[in-house]
Amino acid sequence: MTLQVNYGPRDALLVVDMQNDFCEGGALAVTGGSALVPGINAQIAAARDAGALVVASRDWHPVDHVSFDHRGGTWPVHCVQDTPGAAFHPDLALPDDAIRVSKATAFDADAYSAFDATGLGGYLRERGIERVVICGLALDVCVKATAEAARREGFTTRLLAPLSAAVDPGGADAVLGELESAGVEVVE
Numbered sequence: 326m327t328l329q330v331n332y333g334p335r336d337a338l339l340v341v342d343m344q345n346d347f348c349e350g351g352a353l354a355v356t357g358g359s360a361l362v363p364g365i366n367a368q369i370a371a372a373r374d375a376g377a378l379v380v381a382s383r384d385w386h387p388v389d390h391v392s393f394d395h396r397g398g399t400w401p402v403h404c405v406q407d408t409p410g411a412a413f414h415p416d417l418a419l420p421d422d423a424i425r426v427s428k429a430t431a432f433d434a435d436a437y438s439a440f441d442a443t444g445l446g447g448y449l450r451e452r453g454i455e456r457v458v459i460c461g462l463a464l465d466v467c468v469k470a471t472a473e474a475a476r477r478e479g480f481t482t483r484l485l486a487p488l489s490a491a492v493d494p495g496g497a498d499a500v501l502g503e504l505e506s507a508g509v510e511v512v513e
């Protein structure tokens with residue numbers, strides 16, 4: 326599926342958490358995760374050709390992070406800093422000059438949005454970015470939180486729904502509805 330987005334220099338493509346642990350075979354695998362890679366690579370290439378900024382976030386937890394179930398959290402151990410599971414998917418074609426944003430790096434706090442305690446919003450404004458185009462994983466967790474935060478930060482926000490997948494696929498339609506209500510332009 327080729328999604329036509331007319332990128333320009335005031336756009337940022339924000340690829341959320343395309344990491345091994347969220348893809349098939351990973352610790353917190355999202356069904357359909359790996360299959361998103363070719364389509365996301367096409368968006369990266371289109372964004373880059375048009376002079377848009379390419380940003381990739383990654384979930385980047387310390388060992389014994391508060392979100393892990395053995396610490397009373399909700400998730401299995403995943404995306405531990407510098408482990409293979411935390412690495413970007415090997416086929417993700419991230420240019421060398423793409424901006425990498427690590428989130429949820431504190432022992433005692435989780436963060437689902439790529440804007441949460443990262444300074445990303447201010448950085449994008451400094452770069453003159455007005456619109457954020459979002460894809461990646463997981464639709465019902467970090468993609469949702471990131472899209473909502475992008476709106477709150479004042480960016481025009483577009484979600485490329487076919488280039489995202491949910492931990493709970495049954496809840497995906499409800500998530501898309503909530504995002505539309507929050508002012509996110511959802512491309513289906």
Ligand code: VGL
Pocket residue numbers: 342347353384400437462463464466467468
């Ligand atoms: C995520 C669960 C836990 C995500 C991160 O990136 O969607 N999901 N941590």
Ligand code: ZN
Pocket residue numbers: 384386392400403404429
């Ligand atoms: Zn996490």
